[in-house]
Amino acid sequence: QTVVTQEPSFSVSPGGTVTLTCGLSSDSVSVSYYPTWYRQTPGQAPRTLIYSTNTRSPGVPDRFSGSILGNKAALTITGAQADDEADYYCVLCMGSGVCVFGGGTKLTVL
């Protein structure tokens, strides 16, 4: 069974930079898995931040960037703001056609 791993929680200071990661239990993450990042606040549907590893979704500020770091996908947020406090999810899509979400990272800005 494929498991996608994310840090359960992370904190960042206002104005600071944070990098969240997205790993695979059984392989290195590459662009072939089409890493995509979502942000979700309570009671809302997820919003796309980054798709296909490093492409920002329309309207997403350039404070958000995606990459491959080592064997994981990464989401970097620079100049963190109070309203960046949310749950962040990555999803990886396998060659089999199945996609798997990570468990999510709860980001606190304080």
Place this chain on the structure above:
Amino acid sequence: EVQLVESGGGLVKPGGSLRLSCVASGFTFSTYTMTWVRQAPGKGLEWVSSISSPSTHIYYADSVKGRFTISRDNAKNSLYLQMNSLRGEDTAVYFCAREVRKGWFDPWGQGTLVTVSS
């Protein structure tokens, strides 16, 4: 405006069945793969199933394979999820979403809550 509206959620007993619907508007439904994603109360997102158009390629998460069936009716701009043999762990908000590209689901509907309990 691109919009997805789910319906069909509710309370069902373990072992029961439910059919979710998702009506799309504002885009050419027949040209997109569609997806169901669920979120148990207080938990993370779980990809459930996707269906291409035409319905040539259908995929399921292991957790629902053999119990859930995804389908679509392009003439009605509608996506469906037939859920059988429901279990407590199927309790979740079910979202439908358009797959713009692999892994890129946008937009999402508002979700419909399915509660499996006796």
